[in-house]
Amino acid sequence: xxxxxxxxxxxxxxxxxxxxxxIEIIATGGYGSASIGKIADHVGIAKSVVLYHFKTKSDIIAxxxxxxxTQAALLIAPAVAxxxxxxxxxxxxxxxxxxxxxxxxxxAIAMLEIVTNFRSDQGLRLDEAASASVQESPPTxxxxxxxxxxxxxxxxDNGEFRSLSPLFMKNALRAALDGAVWEIxxxxxxxVVGYGEELVTVFxxxxxxxx
Amino acid sequence: xxxxxxxxxxxxxxxxxxxxxxIEIIATGGYGSASIGKIADHVGIAKSVVLYHFKTKSDIIAxxxxxxxTQAALLIAPAVAxxxxxxxxxxxxxxxxxxxxxxxxxxAIAMLEIVTNFRSDQGLRLDEAASASVQESPPTxxxxxxxxxxxxxxxxDNGEFRSLSPLFMKNALRAALDGAVWEIxxxxxxxVVGYGEELVTVFxxxxxxxx
Amino acid sequence: xxxxxxxxxxxxxxxxxxxxxxIEIIATGGYGSASIGKIADHVGIAKSVVLYHFKTKSDIIAxxxxxxxTQAALLIAPAVAxxxxxxxxxxxxxxxxxxxxxxxxxxAIAMLEIVTNFRSDQGLRLDEAASASVQESPPTxxxxxxxxxxxxxxxxDNGEFRSLSPLFMKNALRAALDGAVWEIxxxxxxxVVGYGEELVTVFxxxxxxxx
Amino acid sequence: xxxxxxxxxxxxxxxxxxxxxxIEIIATGGYGSASIGKIADHVGIAKSVVLYHFKTKSDIIAxxxxxxxTQAALLIAPAVAxxxxxxxxxxxxxxxxxxxxxxxxxxAIAMLEIVTNFRSDQGLRLDEAASASVQESPPTxxxxxxxxxxxxxxxxDNGEFRSLSPLFMKNALRAALDGAVWEIxxxxxxxVVGYGEELVTVFxxxxxxxx
DNA sequence: AATGAATGAGCTTTCATTCAT
DNA sequence: CATGAATGAAAGCTCATTCAT
Numbered sequence: 001x002x003x004x005x006x007x008x009x010x011x012x013x014x015x016x017x018x019x020x021x022x023i024e025i026i027a028t029g030g031y032g033s034a035s036i037g038k039i040a041d042h043v044g045i046a047k048s049v050v051l052y053h054f055k056t057k058s059d060i061i062a063x064x065x066x067x068x069x070t071q072a073a074l075l076i077a078p079a080v081a082x083x084x085x086x087x088x089x090x091x092x093x094x095x096x097x098x099x100x101x102x103x104x105x106x107x108a109i110a111m112l113e114i115v116t117n118f119r120s121d122q123g124l125r126l127d128e129a130a131s132a133s134v135q136e137s138p139p140t141x142x143x144x145x146x147x148x149x150x151x152x153x154x155x156x157d158n159g160e161f162r163s164l165s166p167l168f169m170k171n172a173l174r175a176a177l178d179g180a181v182w183e184i185x186x187x188x189x190x191x192v193v194g195y196g197e198e199l200v201t202v203f204x205x206x207x208x209x210x211x
Numbered sequence: 212x213x214x215x216x217x218x219x220x221x222x223x224x225x226x227x228x229x230x231x232x233x234i235e236i237i238a239t240g241g242y243g244s245a246s247i248g249k250i251a252d253h254v255g256i257a258k259s260v261v262l263y264h265f266k267t268k269s270d271i272i273a274x275x276x277x278x279x280x281t282q283a284a285l286l287i288a289p290a291v292a293x294x295x296x297x298x299x300x301x302x303x304x305x306x307x308x309x310x311x312x313x314x315x316x317x318x319a320i321a322m323l324e325i326v327t328n329f330r331s332d333q334g335l336r337l338d339e340a341a342s343a344s345v346q347e348s349p350p351t352x353x354x355x356x357x358x359x360x361x362x363x364x365x366x367x368d369n370g371e372f373r374s375l376s377p378l379f380m381k382n383a384l385r386a387a388l389d390g391a392v393w394e395i396x397x398x399x400x401x402x403v404v405g406y407g408e409e410l411v412t413v414f415x416x417x418x419x420x421x422x
Numbered sequence: 423x424x425x426x427x428x429x430x431x432x433x434x435x436x437x438x439x440x441x442x443x444x445i446e447i448i449a450t451g452g453y454g455s456a457s458i459g460k461i462a463d464h465v466g467i468a469k470s471v472v473l474y475h476f477k478t479k480s481d482i483i484a485x486x487x488x489x490x491x492t493q494a495a496l497l498i499a500p501a502v503a504x505x506x507x508x509x510x511x512x513x514x515x516x517x518x519x520x521x522x523x524x525x526x527x528x529x530a531i532a533m534l535e536i537v538t539n540f541r542s543d544q545g546l547r548l549d550e551a552a553s554a555s556v557q558e559s560p561p562t563x564x565x566x567x568x569x570x571x572x573x574x575x576x577x578x579d580n581g582e583f584r585s586l587s588p589l590f591m592k593n594a595l596r597a598a599l600d601g602a603v604w605e606i607x608x609x610x611x612x613x614v615v616g617y618g619e620e621l622v623t624v625f626x627x628x629x630x631x632x633x
Numbered sequence: 634x635x636x637x638x639x640x641x642x643x644x645x646x647x648x649x650x651x652x653x654x655x656i657e658i659i660a661t662g663g664y665g666s667a668s669i670g671k672i673a674d675h676v677g678i679a680k681s682v683v684l685y686h687f688k689t690k691s692d693i694i695a696x697x698x699x700x701x702x703t704q705a706a707l708l709i710a711p712a713v714a715x716x717x718x719x720x721x722x723x724x725x726x727x728x729x730x731x732x733x734x735x736x737x738x739x740x741a742i743a744m745l746e747i748v749t750n751f752r753s754d755q756g757l758r759l760d761e762a763a764s765a766s767v768q769e770s771p772p773t774x775x776x777x778x779x780x781x782x783x784x785x786x787x788x789x790d791n792g793e794f795r796s797l798s799p800l801f802m803k804n805a806l807r808a809a810l811d812g813a814v815w816e817i818x819x820x821x822x823x824x825v826v827g828y829g830e831e832l833v834t835v836f837x838x839x840x841x842x843x844x
Numbered sequence: 845a846a847t848g849a850a851t852g853a854g855c856t857t858t859c860a861t862t863c864a865t
Numbered sequence: 866c867a868t869g870a871a872t873g874a875a876a877g878c879t880c881a882t883t884c885a886t
Contacts, residue, residue, distance in 0.1 A: 010866080030330050032243055035859060047860095048868050057860065116327050116393070119241050125397065168409040171394055172387045179386020182327070186336065198379035206413040219848070246876060259851050259879095268877065430869070452752045454665055457855060469856095470872050479856065538749050538815070541663050547819065590831040593816055594809045601808020604749070608758065620801035628835040643845075668880060680881095681847045690881065 014053050017043055019063050027109040031117035061114055068111040075100050077145040086155030091200045093148050097177045098196025105184055112181045148173050161207045225264050228254055230274050238320040242328035279322040286311050288356040297366030302411045304359055308388045309407025316395055323392045359384050372418045436475050439465055441485050449531040453539035490533040497522050499567040508577030513622045515570055519599045520618025527606055534603045570595050583629045647686050650676055652697050660742040664750035694747055701744040705733050710778045719788030724833045726781055730810045731829025738817055745814045781806050794840045
């Protein structure tokens with residue numbers, strides 16, 4: 001009995017279990033502490049079982065990234081799509097991001113740990129390795145909605161925004177949002193949503209066309 | 212024959228050599244790749260020589276952090292101090308930061324890799340471990356000039372800035388600045404100075420008191 | 423396929439093999455010579471295999487101690503229990519000890535090397551470390567039969583023995599018996615049984631109530 | 634300016650300092666913990682200084698043994714020599730030994746640690762290595778007084794003692810006396826003198842000729 | 845008389861991975 | 866599906882010893 005992906009139910013359940021365990025381990029102890037043995041112990045299965053379901057450690061990491069990424073996209077994409085103006089979309093993007101981090105602290109931390117730390121055998125970072133290997137394509141079609149660059153481009157084009165560099169603005173925004181994850185990693189009580197609101201104000205003031 | 216610090220000439224030279232090597236290794240291959248053996252190979256000395264000059268690996272990392280931190284402080288603190296208004300100080304802070312990153316790409320990357328990845332034996336992050344040990348006080352007296360929080364507080368107090376959260380603003384700014392390091396790590400040709408100018412604009416618009 | 427203890431056949435066999443190897447190495451070269459590598463070489467397996475079956479070096483040592491201790495207890499306890507008078511028990515205790523040493527030279531030497539040399543990470547000796555950790559209780563219920571103190575106490579109580587210090591007598595006896603191990607370590611032909619008989623005489627004369 | 638042994642005053646002072654330091658380290662942390670570096674740190678000099686005064690680590694150990702041995706001989710030999718009967722000498726031997734241990738706890742512990750643990754490069758124990766190298770002759774001429782064998786032989790010969798094995802008796806006595814050192818190592822408050830008195834009684838009863 | 849520098853051998857331990865069952 | 870067993874590579878670190886000054 002196979003579901004889609006050619007995986008049986010148990011197979012799929014085990015994979016999720018392992019990925020979840022990996023995320024928890026990474027979020028708690030950092031990327032460097034995530035060995036296969038620790039993940040197996042945490043989940044309560046034998047080390048070999050982990051490597052039976054995932055051929056290498058990198059596969060586990062990739063699966064974890066994909067899982068969190070999909071999870072985030074499912075929240076953010078609709079929120080952005082619901083808005084029509086560039087300013088609206090920008091605010092929605094920031095708020096849904098902050099919201100995701102606040103609601104999925106563990107996943108967000110693990111994701112950031114992985115992204116900043118992962119190196120392939122050849123020393124390539126996650127994004128470089130991803131673009132090097134063809135098979136690993138981004139999971140969704142509306143990826144555009146996840147990259148705020150498009151929002152900035154649109155805003156400049158239709159005159160909502162002042163003349164600005166979409167690339168730099170996108171980098172600044174992503175960095176500011178990722179910064180919230182570092183903060184909440186250090187302090188679980190950090191007010192991510194409040195921080196998000198401040199960011200909304202900042203980017204509103206910083207982008208709107210001068211009167 | 213001793214110079215200040217109670218260190219011999221050779222000792223001081225070797226230590227610098229090792230610290231520099233460590234920074235290069237970390238910037239190139241990530242924090243995880245910085246083993247004592249790799250550093251020794253990179254520098255061209257025996258592994259035991261490294262451990263003769265630094266008692267533990269943590270000591271090497273600490274020395275690297277201190278070196279880069281001091282280097283940065285020497286550039287940033289005077290630039291900020293030269294300005295009198297909060298807006299001026301903010302712009303100077305951003306520009307000197309961007310400038311430092313552009314001029315010291317390797318050091319900046321290594322510093323960020325260390326800060327985001329270091330974990331003590333008990334799993335504490337760099338800042339937590341530092342605050343846990345009293346003896347390790349920050350190297351400079353004008354540390355205040357390195358933390359932009361004071362700038363935001365002052366600006367709000369004297370009416371230059373709108374009513375804003377100094378903490379959130381500082382976090383957003385630091386994250387945006389650190390983001391430049393990630394970008395330049397991925398792409399050595401990234402225009403960090405241009406990015407800094409965009410940030411100056413962003414934070415000017417986002418902070419100034421409404422008319 | 424598991425036998426009792428939750429261990430596989432292979433597992434149990436390997437563990438015995440390693441423990442035996444450790445005992446041989448220690449008896450031959452002293453406690454200080456017992457590195458994991460040497461044990462592995464001696465047994466003819468890879469160093470990592472040793473650490474697959476025992477998590478740490480201390481675990482190997484503990485297993486060796488337990489093995490020899492149990493072995494000795496199985497010989498001594500029944501011999502002592504078979505006697506009814508204090509004098510009889512004392513003689514049986516001495517003879518069975520001497521007998522064990524004569525028949526298990528290697529084990530006895532290793533045991534003594536470990537007991538006199540083991541230090542935990544905190545510098546505690548074997549007995550101190552053992553009493554510090556509650557979970558590690560002695561393996562047998564009739565442990566009392568292995569501590570000659572009870573014999574001396576009983577003999578004084580029922581008038582068989584002169585008035586003497588059970589503690590001092592026990593220390594003297596244990597030291598004299600352990601001394602036989604040092605002798606046989608230096609000279610494999612040492613007549614341990616003859617020595618034991620002399621000890622029987624000594625302690626008989628030294629303990630019996632004056633007429 | 635050289636004193637006997639061809640050593641200058643400073644030289645001799647340094648050597649004593651180092652030997653004393655080694656004895657303290659060994660008594661505190663066990664033989665295995667006594668590295669040249671630790672000894673140097675403890676004494677407050679550079680590691681190289683230690684190896685300037687002693688060519689190898691073994692030399693330090695040998696010097697420590699010789700120092701303690703001489704110290705003990707100076708106490709025990711006269712005490713034994715002062716007695717005329719075998720029984721008197723035996724009691725004096727035991728009492729002076731116990732007395733030495735009680736008054737020189739550290740030295741006694743270190744001595745015992747060394748004797749039971751020292752192995753030469755070829756794996757030989759201290760006594761074996763000593764008898765293998767000619768140059769290392771015992772420090773005193775009246776060594777006979779330090780080996781209780783002679784006492785037992787004399788006592789048997791002149792009829793004071795019962796018919797007994799001088800070798801076995803000597804081994805039992807030495808072991809019992811060394812046992813006191815292990816006890817005091819574990820418990821600094823152990824009543825070594827009281828233990829010695831019990832031993833005097835034991836060996837008196839155990840050796841005297843039957844009436 | 846003293847010491848800083850260097851070094852290779854060895855130590856315990858962790859880990860990703862392979863293989864047979 | 867699942868697992869126990871095995872293993873080599875590499876990690877951080879300690880140490881006795883040599884050498885030049």
